[in-house]
Amino acid sequence: MIDALRRNPDRLHLGLMLALTFSTGVIDAVGYLGLDRVFTGNMTGNVVILGMALTGADGLPIVGPIIALVLFMVGAAVAGRTLKPVAAGWSTRSTVLFATVGAVLLAAAVPMLALPDPVEPVKLAVTGALGLAMGMQAGAARHIGVKDVTTVVVTSTIVGLAFDSVFGSATKGHPWPRRVLAIALIGAGAAVGALLLNVHIGAGMATAAVITLAAALLGHLGRPGPRAG
Secondary structure, three states, rough: OOHHHHOOOHHHHHHHHHHHHHHHHOOOOOOOHOOOOOOOHHHHHHHHHHHHOOOOHHOOOOOHHHHHHHHHHHHHHHHHHHHHHOOOOHHHHHHHHHHHHHHHHHHHHHHHHHHOOOOOHHHHHHHHHHHHHHHHHHHHHHOOOOOOOOOOOOHHHHHHHHHHHHOOOOOOOOHHHHHHHHHHHHHHHHHHHHHHOOHHHHHHHHHHHHHHHHHHHHHHHHHOHHOOO
């Protein structure tokens, strides 16, 4: 199994990043629909919501988006500091980061599952935890460097898909399959997250955590070797 995973690391990493893109869709649905219109993965959405909220528009939240944005940046900085000593690609440090993301997602699900009606401070703490986890994931994904698959946002992917298409610059050999998959999977993840909210808000977090932990394990097994970590 390990030999099979290591045979084509580029394909493995693409598959894992696409899986994490799906889990981000799940988490963003949980945040937006279950935590008072807050994105914990898509920070562009948070900045836009925050800008509108500061004008008093439609009673949009202010504190939640700020917490998510700040903790997302903290998570990305932690990933950057952790991965600074190693070369780009998957290393043991990458595994640790992704495993930590999965653990944080599970931990965030606990109070939501345990408390029938969580108070606002608990929801804000969960928002911060999800933002931290998604920031770490985005930073770790950036270090692995799968083109067009950042795991947390698809705007640039949509631009690339349209720009390089036959209706745009008609670029030869552009990676349209991965772009289409990234766009479709984050949307599918959001749909699944919305459906899981009908079960329980913690169900979406737990699902994303399982996906992330599985990705961490497969990525670790398929890494080049101990010397990379």
